Amino acid sequence: MHIPDVFIPLWQSAIYWVIALVFIALALRWARNELDDEKVPLIAVLAAGIFAIQAFNLPVGMGTTGHLVGGALAAIVLGSPYAAVFVLTLVLLVQAVVFGDGGITTMGANIINMGVIGGFVGYYSFQSIQKVARNPYLSAGIAAWLACLIPALAASVEMFVAGTFPLVEGMIAMGTYHAAIGVIEAFITAGALYLIASARPELIDTSTGVTV
């Protein structure tokens, strides 16, 4: 759901950038407080892994493909939605500047959708579902599905405001495709959580309830 430059008028992109910068500042404050020499390599590897898996477009039928976004994964593993903002901002920066995937002017909107909304939805729905489900992998999977669907719906509202998509038709199509793509997000997030928990259990945020 990387929005290209031509999909949002400049003045609207500027507003999204201002909002994104507020969250980037908060994410840097989170990083300053929470990261240490132990966690920096984990978050760097997580970013490299998210970049790699994002390159893997899988077919979801309907003439459409999708890939992991990774906001829920980063937020759950590191125990904060700001972890998703931190990682996704830098991954989106590389994708837009080096590979033209997602625009430069629209990077603010992409950071809001995939980093901020994806991270917050992923983190808080994981925390709530985990209280009931008591299975971190199931909870992470459902949270990741929501963290794919809800940013896509937010993007379709932004596309309506931008005059690019009609509201209802855009939301139905974006919702349908990302409900399918979210299944990829769910399985990869749960699987990656399991792999990281097996390799470095002490690096996983303790509130996840992941035990190995």
Add this chain to the structure above:
Amino acid sequence: MENKQFLAIGLVVAILIGVTAVFFAAGDPDGLESTAIVVQGEKDLFGPTPEDGDPEAVGHDVGFEYEAPMPDYAMGDDAGKMGEVIAVVVGIILALLIVFGVGKAVTASKH
């Protein structure tokens, strides 16, 4: 597992995933692009995507254009799959280095 070992294994796994993606990833447009083709009336919601569908046709002239050095994770038609492999490996290493660098910089600023 030691930090350096974790970093190395993680990087290798990421590169393996990325290189596999070059050869096996599907080519259809993503959800946002598919939606752009649907709202143009060129594609049915559940139907296949037409070969000549152009998602950006719904876009506006925003007065800004940017030419990325490796557009679409490739290095031009001549470089082919090898160019795509180089592009994805460069991307993975850049993502790792930039997050590592910014992470180190913010943690160092504590002291």
